Amino acid sequence: MLPTREPVMLLDPEGRPTAGDGAALPAPDDLVRGLAGMVAARRFNEQSSVLVRQGRLAVYPSSYGQEACQVAAAQVLDDGDWLFPTYRDTAAAVARGVDPVEVLGLLKGDWHSGYDPYERRVAPLATPLATQLPHAVGVAHAGRLRGEPTVVLAMCGDGATSEGDFHEALNFAAVFRAPVVFFVQNNQYAISVPLSRQSAAPSLAHKGVGYGVPGELVDGNDLAALLAVLSAAVGRARSGAGPQLVEGRTYRMQAHTNADDATRYRTDAEVAAWADRDPLRRLDAYLRTQGLLDDARAAAHADAAERLARHTRDGINVDVVPDPADLFAHVYSRPTPQLVEQLAQVRDELSRDEPSPDATGADAPNRAEAR
Numbered sequence: 001m002l003p004t005r006e007p008v009m010l011l012d013p014e015g016r017p018t019a020g021d022g023a024a025l026p027a028p029d030d031l032v033r034g035l036a037g038m039v040a041a042r043r044f045n046e047q048s049s050v051l052v053r054q055g056r057l058a059v060y061p062s063s064y065g066q067e068a069c070q071v072a073a074a075q076v077l078d079d080g081d082w083l084f085p086t087y088r089d090t091a092a093a094v095a096r097g098v099d100p101v102e103v104l105g106l107l108k109g110d111w112h113s114g115y116d117p118y119e120r121r122v123a124p125l126a127t128p129l130a131t132q133l134p135h136a137v138g139v140a141h142a143g144r145l146r147g148e149p150t151v152v153l154a155m156c157g158d159g160a161t162s163e164g165d166f167h168e169a170l171n172f173a174a175v176f177r178a179p180v181v182f183f184v185q186n187n188q189y190a191i192s193v194p195l196s197r198q199s200a201a202p203s204l205a206h207k208g209v210g211y212g213v214p215g216e217l218v219d220g221n222d223l224a225a226l227l228a229v230l231s232a233a234v235g236r237a238r239s240g241a242g243p244q245l246v247e248g249r250t251y252r253m254q255a256h257t258n259a260d261d262a263t264r265y266r267t268d269a270e271v272a273a274w275a276d277r278d279p280l281r282r283l284d285a286y287l288r289t290q291g292l293l294d295d296a297r298a299a300a301h302a303d304a305a306e307r308l309a310r311h312t313r314d315g316i317n318v319d320v321v322p323d324p325a326d327l328f329a330h331v332y333s334r335p336t337p338q339l340v341e342q343l344a345q346v347r348d349e350l351s352r353d354e355p356s357p358d359a360t361g362a363d364a365p366n367r368a369e370a371r
Contacts, residue, residue, distance in 0.1 A: 046309070
């Protein structure tokens with residue numbers, strides 16, 4: 001059950017193959033697909049950050065530098081599986097096929113969840129830490145009771161492992177052998193709190209042992225290793241081996257959100273050291289040495305990413321006219337009597353705010369006739 005002492009790595013920061021602790025490199029097509037996904041994810045991060053500065057988004061928690069984790073999480077799942085993301089996992093939701101404009105609906109302030117979770121089997125982005133993890137276990141357990149081959153991949157950050165929901169979810173999943181993979185993106189900081197102030201465990205992957213959940217530690221900036229480790233974990237969960245815990249060691253290159261000043265708690269030298277481990281550059285270098293990537297194919301990836309950014313930009317720049325009735329339409333499948341009453345009250349108040357015929361002069365003949 002214990003993870004390896006060092007993270008599983010298949011490609012070093014220069015893109016050179018390593019021993020990989022027995023794990024095999026994924027198929028070339030999977031790696032090329034993964035690179036295209038990471039290029040798109042990075043461009044999406046860049047575009048979303050610009051939209052914040054333009055005032056089109058209220059906030060954006062960037063996953064810049066964590067693109068390998070984001071893309072791998074979506075890529076290892078089958079169509080019938082579920083992804084449970086956090087607020088920072090917008091790129092993972094996009095990689096899963098959700099419209100990026102709908103993904104950003106929450107961060108623009110239009111919706112609590114701007115997309116249909118059932119269409120792509122992506123749960124709503126979870127802003128409170130770790131609250132989505134027990135829900136993920138419940139979905140996995142329900143699928144198992146129905147005899148479905150469903151696996152749930154539940155994402156969280158290092159800060160979430162300090163929350164009670166994390167421990168409750170692991171215990172629940174282990175006892176009921178739920179087919180769920182807990183994927184911790186350890187980006188070294190819970191806002192401004194470094195990992196050393198969060199946990200004294202040798203790794204976050206060790207946290208599963210106390211619940212009977214095997215843990216694995218993987219280089220979170222190595223897409224090849226992530227695909228290999230997460231695919232194996234999903235396969236074990238699907239086969240009935242129960243829950244799995246995977247920690248991907250990565251780094252949050254940008255601030256926690258646009259409201260955060262990361263220079264107050266970390267140094268430029270620390271950030272620069274992690275920049276040398278960039279996941280895109282690593283995989284790009286490997287694919288070029290193998291003859292699987294050339295300038296033309298790289299340009300095609302960049303063009304596709306730019307189209308995604310343009311679609312995102314154009315969609316977010318369209319103002320949504322809110323309908324007050326939506327406040328009551330998505331609370332229960334069948335509105336309660338209280339909601340029906342409240343909706344009627346709101347409609348009555350809104351109708352009073354509408355211009356009356358007297359104000360427009362439309363009933364002037366009637367008034368004259370009355371006189």
